[in-house]
Amino acid sequence: MEPKLKVAILIVSDTASKDPASDKVAGTLAPILAQEGKWEPPAIRIVPDNVFQIQQAVCDWADGEDWYNLILLSGGTGFAVKDNTPEAVTPLIHRHAPGLVHGMIAASLKVTLFAMMARPVAGVRNKSLIITLPGSPKGAMENLEAVVKLLPHACIQSAGANSRSLHAVGMKKLESDAGVSSDNSRNHHHHHHHAHGHGHGHAVPKAHTSPADRPQSNDPSAGPNQRYRASPYPMLSVEEALRMISEQTSAPMVIDAPVNTSIVGSVVAEDVYAAEMVPAYHASIVDGYAIIAPEPTDVGATTKGVFPVASITHATAGGVLEPLQPGTIARITTGAPLPPNANAVVMVEDTVLASSTPDGKEEATVEILADDIQPGENVRDPGSDVTLGSKILARGDLISPAGGEIGLLAATGTRTVKVFKKPRVGVLSTGDELVEHDDPRELVGGQIRDSNRPSLLSCLSSWGFETVDLGIARDTPASELEHALRDSLRGIGRASASVDVIVTTGGVSMGELDLLKPTIERSLGGTIHFGRVSMKPGKPTTFATVPFKETAPTSGQQERKSKLIFSLPGNPASALVTLNLFVLPSLHKLSGLGESSQAIATKPWMAPQLGLPRVAVVLTHHFPLDPKRTEYHRAVVTGSRCDGRLYATSTGVEGVGQRSSRVGSIARANALVVLRPGRGVGIKGEIVEALMMGPVYGSDTRIIC
Numbered sequence: 081m082e083p084k085l086k087v088a089i090l091i092v093s094d095t096a097s098k099d100p101a102s103d104k105v106a107g108t109l110a111p112i113l114a115q116e117g118k119w120e121p122p123a124i125r126i127v128p129d130n131v132f133q134i135q136q137a138v139c140d141w142a143d144g145e146d147w148y149n150l151i152l153l154s155g156g157t158g159f160a161v162k163d164n165t166p167e168a169v170t171p172l173i174h175r176h177a178p179g180l181v182h183g184m185i186a187a188s189l190k191v192t193l194f195a196m197m198a199r200p201v202a203g204v205r206n207k208s209l210i211i212t213l214p215g216s217p218k219g220a221m222e223n224l225e226a227v228v229k230l231l232p233h234a235c236i237q238s239a240g241a242n243s244r245s246l247h248a249v250g251m252k253k254l255e256s257d258a259g260v261s262s263d264n265s266r267n268h269h270h271h272h273h274h275a276h277g278h279g280h281g282h283a284v285p286k287a288h289t290s291p292a293d294r295p296q297s298n299d300p301s302a303g304p305n306q307r308y309r310a311s312p313y314p315m316l317s318v319e320e321a322l323r324m325i326s327e328q329t330s331a332p333m334v335i336d337a338p339v340n341t342s343i344v345g346s347v348v349a350e351d352v353y354a355a356e357m358v359p360a361y362h363a364s365i366v367d368g369y370a371i372i373a374p375e376p377t378d379v380g381a382t383t384k385g386v387f388p389v390a391s392i393t394h395a396t397a398g399g400v401l402e403p404l405q406p407g408t409i410a411r412i413t414t415g416a417p418l419p420p421n422a423n424a425v426v427m428v429e430d431t432v433l434a435s436s437t438p439d440g441k442e443e444a445t446v447e448i449l450a451d452d453i454q455p456g457e458n459v460r461d462p463g464s465d466v467t468l469g470s471k472i473l474a475r476g477d478l479i480s481p482a483g484g485e486i487g488l489l490a491a492t493g494t495r496t497v498k499v500f501k502k503p504r505v506g507v508l509s510t511g512d513e514l515v516e517h518d519d520p521r522e523l524v525g526g527q528i529r530d531s532n533r534p535s536l537l538s539c540l541s542s543w544g545f546e547t548v549d550l551g552i553a554r555d556t557p558a559s560e561l562e563h564a565l566r567d568s569l570r571g572i573g574r575a576s577a578s579v580d581v582i583v584t585t586g587g588v589s590m591g592e593l594d595l596l597k598p599t600i601e602r603s604l605g606g607t608i609h610f611g612r613v614s615m616k617p618g619k620p621t622t623f624a625t626v627p628f629k630e631t632a633p634t635s636g637q638q639e640r641k642s643k644l645i646f647s648l649p650g651n652p653a654s655a656l657v658t659l660n661l662f663v664l665p666s667l668h669k670l671s672g673l674g675e676s677s678q679a680i681a682t683k684p685w686m687a688p689q690l691g692l693p694r695v696a697v698v699l700t701h702h703f704p705l706d707p708k709r710t711e712y713h714r715a716v717v718t719g720s721r722c723d724g725r726l727y728a729t730s731t732g733v734e735g736v737g738q739r740s741s742r743v744g745s746i747a748r749a750n751a752l753v754v755l756r757p758g759r760g761v762g763i764k765g766e767i768v769e770a771l772m773m774g775p776v777y778g779s780d781t782r783i784i785c
């Protein structure tokens with residue numbers, strides 16, 4: 081029996097994904113294929129109009145061992161807003177097949193002018209031919225019929241001649257039936273863009289503004305003679321890179337949050353007004369006796385004398401207090417409500433016991449020694465700490481770990497507060513050489529323990545962001561990286577809830593297994609905003625966005641339009657430095673820091689800044705300078721007890737001290753000293769800028785007062 085080709089049909093439809101019985105397309109296409117006698121019965125799947133789910137299905141069928149010769153998609157190719165099948169499929173295609181597209185449109189045009197409103201895509205991914213068809217059974221049928229005779233031949237060509245897989249043997253047979261030689265396929269050169277200015281080591285560094293200007297990443301399937309030998313990405317300054325990150329980072333989203341520890345580190349999104357006043361009653365400030373103090377106009381009156389103790393008021397809840405009768409006093413504790421008529425409190429220290437009750441258990445009379453207690457003395461008036469309806473927090477205020485903001489919210493009975501949603505960050509390590517840091521086995525060959533994931537996750541969670549450990553993605557097969565990224569964007573697999581920002585490490589430089597840039601650009605349809613920065617360490621730092629729609633849970637209106645990918649260099653010190661320098665300001669912006677209210681705008685020094693705090697430090701020794709790149713030199717910054725200055729000492733200037741593979745360069749460091757490029761050294765005593773990564777723990781004992 082003649083072996084047959086494998087075909088899969090993907091129905092893209094929100095409706096059919098909810099009710100598979102409503103689909104009529106699969107049942108229309110299957111007989112057309114069956115009639116040809118060359119196809120196995122189709123595999124069929126239904127997904128909603130969701131880019132990532134479409135891509136996942138196509139990759140499942142085109143990647144890996146069990147690939148399909150032909151993948152047909154139906155639906156989502158029109159002009160409606162939710163139609164995004166072409167957008168999902170285009171980035172997955174390695175080689176486009178515009179001829180098939182023209183053929184299908186030409187055939188449909190004979191039937192209806194509306195054929196012009198179809199946006200079909202066709203092409204080859206790995207060895208699979210992918211074709212999108214309209215969503216209507218009639219349209220899908222007409223389009224498939226237009227090309228169906230060619231498909232076996234096209235699939236054989238796409239699969240190449242040297243395939244040893246079982247169904248490829250069958251293809252040989254089909255191929256000879258069709259009378260073509262698979263060697264023809266060799267003459268089809270890979271489509272390869274020569275980006276402007278790349279390839280000969282003299283690319284002009286230039287910030288790209290329009291997509292046409294943008295360099296293209298390496299095509300990993302292209303051979304060595306097409307591989308870049310100089311990076312096509314312009315070298316940006318750190319400032320330019322930060323500006324691009326800020327531009328691409330979307331406005332923060334507002335959510336309702338309960339007032340508890342979960343909001344520490346969040347930024348307030350809407351001014352908060354006190355729904356209750358504090359205190360709610362006249363409260364005593366001290367332990368002592370509530371009295372009726374005479375008005376100052378009451379000439380000759382005194383608070384001195386012996387008074388009967390009428391009642392006892394504790395700072396406890398409940399109960400109606402008896403009014404205080406003139407000529408009596410009431411024992412009271414700190415915070416307790418004054419009885420009606422009482423207007424001041426005298427401290428217990430200013431009194432002596434005059435007599436006890438007959439049973440000796442209580443005070444009967446007490447002598448007040450002070451003679452000048454004023455009305456209002458030692459009393460907090462209602463609303464004097466927080467006035468009813470006053471603004472207690474403003475938009476842009478940070479709910480700090482120090483507790484003051486939570487305290488205000490709690491004291492006024494505020495149960496929920498509008499805050500900006502803190503971004504959730506996924507961390508993915510990449511590389512075939514990596515093993516889990518706690519794997520008990522001995523390392524063999526070129527294996528490396530994955531230190532980036534634990535160090536980056538620690539740093540991110542210490543900043544107060546929710547993190548997701550995305551594990552390790554191998555370089556081979558390349559689809560592992562692609563799938564890991566797509567799963568985390570969609571919120572499946574290890575990232576059970578989708579992440580807003582993905583941080584990867586490794587695979588961004590010039591090696592043939594440096595796959596991040598091509599994967600983001602060619603497989604996920606993302607945009608690389610920059611791929612090189614003039615800094616040390618961290619030169620190949622890469623920043624990209626992938627399109628994504630998300631609606632805010634509360635307002636239902638705001639949208640994040642894209643997700644951010646920071647692809648940091650694999651070297652451990654480079655990864656941590658660039659995380660601090662580039663990822664933090666973006667996460668701060670996403671969390672609403674910088675959404676300053678008017679109150680903060682008038683006092684800018686009160687507003688928390690984006691990114692690490694910048695301070696001036698004095699160098700305690702010579703620091704070598706890089707001739708070209710700005711160095712972020714890891715250092716310990718200490719205070720001084722006498723001159724009000726901060727002092728910076730390197731974590732290692734000699735030899736390999738600051739080498740980017742040496743994660744120890746960042747151990748003990750609480751600062752990155754910014755050393756601008758130049759000749760020679762930064763000299764002892766010079767004042768330079770430093771970025772503070774952590775608190776100052778000590779004072780420099782070498783500075784003598």
Ligand SMILES: Nc1nc2c(c(=O)[nH]1)N[C@H]1C(S)=C(S)[C@@H](COP(=O)(O)OP(=O)(O)OC[C@H]3O[C@@H](n4cnc5c(N)ncnc54)[C@H](O)[C@@H]3O)O[C@H]1N2
Pocket residue numbers: 509510511513514528529530531532533585586587588589590591594617618619620648649650651652654740
């Ligand atoms: N020809 C050139 N080579 C390199 C350049 C260059 O401009 N031209 N840049 C160098 C610089 S600078 C850096 S930084 C690195 C960046 O490397 P990649 O981001 O491509 O990372 P990998 O090649 O995957 O790995 C580099 C290094 O880091 C180790 N690594 C990776 N991941 C981890 C991890 N999770 N934990 C611990 N260590 C990790 C990896 O084993 C390698 O040793 O490229 C230079 N090359």
Ligand code: MOO
Pocket residue numbers: 615616617618619620649651654740741
């Ligand atoms: O720029 Mo790399 O991060 O120095 O080793």
Ligand SMILES: [Mg+2]
Pocket residue numbers: 586587588589590591593594
């Ligand atoms: Mg590399």
